[in-house]
Amino acid sequence: xxxxxxDVDGNGVSNDDDNDGVPNCNDQEAxxxxxxDVDGNGVSKDDDNDGVPNCNDQEAxxxxxxDVDSNGVSNDDDNDGTPNCNDTCxxxxxxxxxxxxxxxxxx
Numbered sequence: 083x084x085x086x087x088x089d090v091d092g093n094g095v096s097n098d099d100d101n102d103g104v105p106n107c108n109d110q111e112a113x114x115x116x117x118x119d120v121d122g123n124g125v126s127k128d129d130d131n132d133g134v135p136n137c138n139d140q141e142a143x144x145x146x147x148x149d150v151d152s153n154g155v156s157n158d159d160d161n162d163g164t165p166n167c168n169d170t171c172x173x174x175x176x177x178x179x180x181x182x183x184x185x186x187x188x189x
Contacts, residue, residue: 100124130154 086096096105100141102117104124108161116126116137126135132155146156147166160173169179171185180187 084094084096084105086105089097089106091097098105098109100109100112100114100117102109102111102114103121103183104111104120104122104125109124111120111123111125111157114124114126114135114151116135119127119136121127126137126157126162128135128139129141130144130147131132131152132139132141132144132150134150134152136142139154141150141153141155144150144154144156144165146165148165149157151157156167158165158169162169162173164171171183173183173185175184176182176187177184178187178189180189182189
Protein backbone atom coordinates (compact mmCIF):
# COMPACT_ATOMS: atom_id res chain seq x y z
CA UNK A 83 0.00 0.00 0.00
CA UNK A 84 1.16 3.45 -0.90
CA UNK A 85 1.52 5.94 1.98
CA UNK A 86 -0.06 8.51 -0.36
CA UNK A 87 -2.89 6.73 -2.19
CA UNK A 88 -4.19 9.99 -3.64
CA ASP A 89 -0.80 11.02 -5.07
CA VAL A 90 0.66 8.11 -7.04
CA ASP A 91 2.23 7.59 -10.43
CA GLY A 92 0.90 5.19 -13.07
CA ASN A 93 2.41 2.24 -11.23
CA GLY A 94 0.78 3.10 -7.90
CA VAL A 95 4.03 4.39 -6.39
CA SER A 96 3.77 7.51 -4.25
CA ASN A 97 5.07 10.61 -6.00
CA ASP A 98 8.27 12.20 -4.70
CA ASP A 99 8.70 15.37 -6.74
CA ASP A 100 12.00 16.48 -5.16
CA ASN A 101 13.49 12.96 -5.27
CA ASP A 102 14.53 12.97 -1.61
CA GLY A 103 13.04 9.56 -0.85
CA VAL A 104 10.09 10.95 1.11
CA PRO A 105 6.66 10.80 -0.57
CA ASN A 106 5.06 14.19 -1.26
CA CYS A 107 2.23 13.62 1.23
CA ASN A 108 4.75 13.18 4.07
CA ASP A 109 7.38 15.67 2.86
CA GLN A 110 7.70 18.73 5.11
CA GLU A 111 10.14 20.45 2.71
CA ALA A 112 8.63 20.19 -0.75
CA UNK A 113 11.72 21.33 -2.64
CA UNK A 114 14.61 20.09 -0.52
CA UNK A 115 17.83 21.83 -1.57
CA UNK A 116 19.73 18.74 -0.39
CA UNK A 117 17.62 15.77 -1.59
CA UNK A 118 20.41 13.32 -0.75
CA ASP A 119 20.73 14.53 2.86
CA VAL A 120 17.26 14.76 4.44
CA ASP A 121 15.69 13.48 7.62
CA GLY A 122 12.67 11.17 7.73
CA ASN A 123 10.36 14.14 7.11
CA GLY A 124 12.16 15.18 3.94
CA VAL A 125 13.77 18.22 5.57
CA SER A 126 17.37 18.97 4.58
CA LYS A 127 19.76 18.29 7.45
CA ASP A 128 21.48 21.18 9.20
CA ASP A 129 23.89 19.61 11.68
CA ASP A 130 25.16 22.89 13.19
CA ASN A 131 21.67 24.44 13.43
CA ASP A 132 22.65 27.66 11.66
CA GLY A 133 19.71 27.64 9.25
CA VAL A 134 21.83 26.64 6.23
CA PRO A 135 21.43 23.07 4.96
CA ASN A 136 24.56 20.91 5.15
CA CYS A 137 24.91 20.65 1.37
CA ASN A 138 25.15 24.48 1.08
CA ASP A 139 27.01 25.14 4.34
CA GLN A 140 30.56 26.44 3.83
CA GLU A 141 31.34 26.29 7.57
CA ALA A 142 30.19 22.89 8.79
CA UNK A 143 30.54 23.63 12.50
CA UNK A 144 29.76 27.32 12.75
CA UNK A 145 30.91 28.65 16.13
CA UNK A 146 28.18 31.31 15.86
CA UNK A 147 25.13 29.46 14.49
CA UNK A 148 22.85 32.42 15.26
CA ASP A 149 25.05 34.89 13.34
CA VAL A 150 25.95 33.46 9.92
CA ASP A 151 25.77 34.68 6.34
CA SER A 152 23.74 32.97 3.60
CA ASN A 153 26.57 30.44 3.15
CA GLY A 154 26.54 29.39 6.81
CA VAL A 155 29.80 31.20 7.61
CA SER A 156 29.99 33.02 10.94
CA ASN A 157 29.91 36.79 10.49
CA ASP A 158 33.04 38.79 11.30
CA ASP A 159 32.00 42.44 11.07
CA ASP A 160 35.44 43.90 11.76
CA ASN A 161 37.25 41.38 9.52
CA ASP A 162 39.81 40.44 12.16
CA GLY A 163 39.39 36.69 11.66
CA THR A 164 37.41 36.22 14.89
CA PRO A 165 33.67 35.58 14.52
CA ASN A 166 31.40 38.19 16.11
CA CYS A 167 30.16 35.85 18.85
CA ASN A 168 33.73 35.24 20.05
CA ASP A 169 35.08 38.73 19.42
CA THR A 170 35.70 40.78 22.54
CA CYS A 171 37.42 43.59 20.64
CA UNK A 172 35.96 45.88 17.98
CA UNK A 173 39.03 46.43 15.83
CA UNK A 174 37.32 49.34 14.07
CA UNK A 175 37.48 51.64 17.13
CA UNK A 176 40.62 53.81 17.31
CA UNK A 177 39.79 56.87 19.43
CA UNK A 178 43.30 58.36 19.32
CA UNK A 179 43.63 57.78 15.54
CA UNK A 180 47.05 56.16 15.82
CA UNK A 181 46.16 53.26 13.53
CA UNK A 182 45.95 50.76 16.41
CA UNK A 183 42.53 49.66 17.61
CA UNK A 184 41.70 50.71 21.17
CA UNK A 185 41.58 47.13 22.48
CA UNK A 186 45.13 46.47 21.14
CA UNK A 187 46.49 49.92 21.98
CA UNK A 188 48.89 50.12 24.91
CA UNK A 189 49.27 53.89 24.72
